[in-house]
Amino acid sequence: MWNKTRVTEQLGIKYPIIQGPFGGGLSSITLLTTVSNFGGLGSFGAHHLSPAEIQTLVSIINTQTRKPFAINLWVKDHDGEGLSLPEKSFDQAYEVLEPYFKELGLKKPAYPEQFGYTFDAQIETILESSPPVFSFVYGIPSPDILRECKKRGITTIGTAITPDEAVALDDAGVDLIVATGFEAGGHRVAFLQEAENSLIGTLSLIPQSVDLTRAPIIAAGGIADSRGMKAAFALGAEAVQIGTAFLACAESNASDLHKQKLFSDEAKYTALTRAYTGRLARGIVNRMMIETTPYQNKFAPYPAQSWFTGQIKQAAIEQKRDDLMSLWCGQSASLIHCKNADDLMNELIKGMQC
Ligand SMILES: Cc1cc2nc3c(=O)[nH]c(=O)nc-3n(C[C@H](O)[C@H](O)[C@H](O)COP(=O)(O)O)c2cc1C
Known part of the structure; x- marks a missing residue:
């Protein structure tokens, strides 16, 4: 039975x-x-949520399903001065983005109280609210945290984008490992090497990770239909994690503008960029990505760059300007056609049964 695995x-x-x-x-x-x-x-x-918001989130989900679900955090919560940007770097990062603020009729933003939340504060809430599954990227939580998860019955899922990272997660005793090839939409969540030096495709990454780890491997990156699922299982994966195809569904919180792009011809053309968050991530090539990349040494480190572009994005969505917002997307977007999650689940399962 294809659907009975250790995962x-x-x-x-x-x-x-x-x-x-x-x-x-x-x-x-x-x-x-x-x-x-x-x-x-x-x-x-x-x-991106505060500890209080995470607590509320878990309580609401608990009222809406009795089935297992995962809450996901980023272990490395900032790069360099990304959580407390000096004024000079604030101005320098703004300077690159100023034309877009002006084009959208926005004023220079005031220095915020904070650019993002710390993992240390967020994980306390995860442990207290104990969701069935805690998944994470950009590193490995401390042994104390992993021990506490075990004690509270929280299954842990770590994320590797190289075979070395899969081994590191396995050695740390993480329950399950997502191995994400560079086809994937969103961030390259590297934690051992620079993201630019961690660009391995799913076809290479999955069997190597399977061979090197005791924990089951969950394949991610470029899987959008049952053919991708079958390939992942043939390589030894025991589950798949699908992003872009679910992002395009009506139930996701992506803007209509973003969803339309995922179904458009432009979704064939994606690239890795640091323009939107300061960290390397894959999205549909658009104007802001192209125009700002030559100035990337002036980008603010994560999460400050994300804070800046987040304000532009809000206005861009209101003004229907898909040239000035992140359009995260994996390399298999052209394969997707389901517009809601039930249809996508049905189609994936049907495809696996024949
Ligand atoms: C818009 C977007 C945001 C994402 N954010 C996260 C995240 O916060 N944490 C995480 O573990 N993975 C994140 N991912 C990765 C997905 O969960 C999934 O592993 C990936 O999209 C799989 O590749 P695919 O897009 O080719 O299906 C994100 C992906 C996208 C497209």
């Missing part, structure tokens, strides 16, 4: 299909519960 057994789910978490406000409770109630594992990317 389904460990997570207590019917199908080895994980809806990838989306950080930065693109996850939704409806998408998570739809996938979890269907028998997969729904996830919510919560790295």
Whole structure:
């Protein structure tokens, strides 16, 4: 039976299909519960939320599903001075983005109280609210945290983008490992090497990770239909994590503008960029990505760059300006056509049965 693996057994789910978490406000409770109630594992990317918001999120989800679900955080919560940018760097980062602020009729933003939240504060809430699954990227939580998760019955899912990272997660005793090839939409969540030096495709990454680890491997990156799933299982994966195809569904919190782009011809053309967050991530090539890349040495480190572009994005969505906002997207977007999560789950499962 294709749907009976160590991953389904460990997570207590019917199908080895994980809806990838989306950080930065693109996850939704409806998408998570739809996938979890269907028998997969729904996830919510919560790295941009305050500890109080995470607590509320978990309580609401608990009222809407009795099935397992995952809350996802970013272990390395900032780069360099990204959480407390000196004024000079604030002005320098703004200077690169100033033309877009002006084009959208926005004033220079005031220096904020904070650019983002710390992992240390967020993880306290995760432990207190104990979601069934805690998934994470950009590193490995401390042994104390992993021990505490075990004690509280929280299954842990770490993320590797190289075989070395898969081994590091396995050695740390993480329960399950997502291995993400560079086809994937969103960030290259490197933690051992620079992201630019961690660009391995799914076809190479999965079998190497399977061979090197005791923990089961969940394949991610470029999987958008049952052909991709079958390939992942043939390589030894015991589940798949799908991002872009779920992001395009009505239930996700991506803007209509973003979803239209995912179904457009332009989704064939993606690139890795630091323009939108200060960290390397894959999205559809657009004007702001192209124009700002030559000035990337002036970008603010994560999360400050994200804070700047987040304000531009809000106005860009209101003014229907898809040239001035991140359009995260993986390399297999051209394969997607399902417009809601139930249809996508049904189609994936049907494809696996024949
Ligand atoms: C918009 C977007 C945001 C994402 N945010 C996160 C995140 O916060 N945490 C995480 O573990 N993965 C994140 N991912 C990765 C996905 O969960 C998933 O692993 C990846 O999209 C799989 O590749 P695919 O897009 O080719 O299906 C994100 C992906 C996208 C497209």
